[in-house]
Amino acid sequence: MSRKLVYISVFITLLSETLALNAQNLSNIPKTELIKLMVDSFENQICNYYSINKENSSEAFFKYVNDFNSNKININDLTSKEELELLKISNETLKKYIWVTDKEKFERFIKNTEEKEQIQITEIKDERGSSEPLYTNKLGVNYFDEYSGKLLKETKVNDLKEVLTTLRDMPDTSPQSSAFAFTYINKENYKDPSLKTFIAFELYYTVLNTLNKNE
DSSP: OOHHHHHHHHHHHHHHHHHHHHHHHTTTTTTHHHHHHHHHHHHHHHHHHHHHHHGGHHHHHHHHHHHHHOOOOOGGGOOOHHHHHHHHHHHHBBBBEEEEEEHHHHHHHHHHHHHTTTTTOOOOOOOOOOOOOOOOEEEEOOOHHHHHHHHHHHOOOOOHHHHHHHHTOOOOOOOHHHHHHHHHHHHHGGOHHHHHHHHHIIIIIIHHHHHHOOO
């Protein structure tokens, strides 16, 4: 084997080991740091996409929400391999914290309704006329528990609090319905870190999870 080929072989081996080490390190990263990495990555992507300086990133978030609501966004134009890797890690690290399945979300909705209304729900009727499962293992954002509670506590945007509270009371939700609600939030409020975080996961990473599941 020539010296040049040996160098190339050694480089590829070292690169593979570095990538594996980075993935291993990220798998042990604290939840808050992983969330920040994912939100920062999304923020950089949409700022580049709209050619907006990061210090004005609230404008990029505002544009993204409105374009998402109008079906003008192709998620694949934004996504990087790094984000897909972060998403994969988050599906394990942030399980039950941010990510829950549709079925789990529906079960939480039932529990929440029973507690609020002081009733017991014993039967759920499916009137769709479809053989497809009513709820699946598709991952979506957890509107209950510690994560959403943290957002509700830290945000200064009352509209975000109302959106989150409303989502808890809905048996069936989607990023599209959330995007529509976000379009009513004042542009100035898009500077709020909690709103940025919720948008990143609800309108971007949730969609990536769905796309990856369908591939």
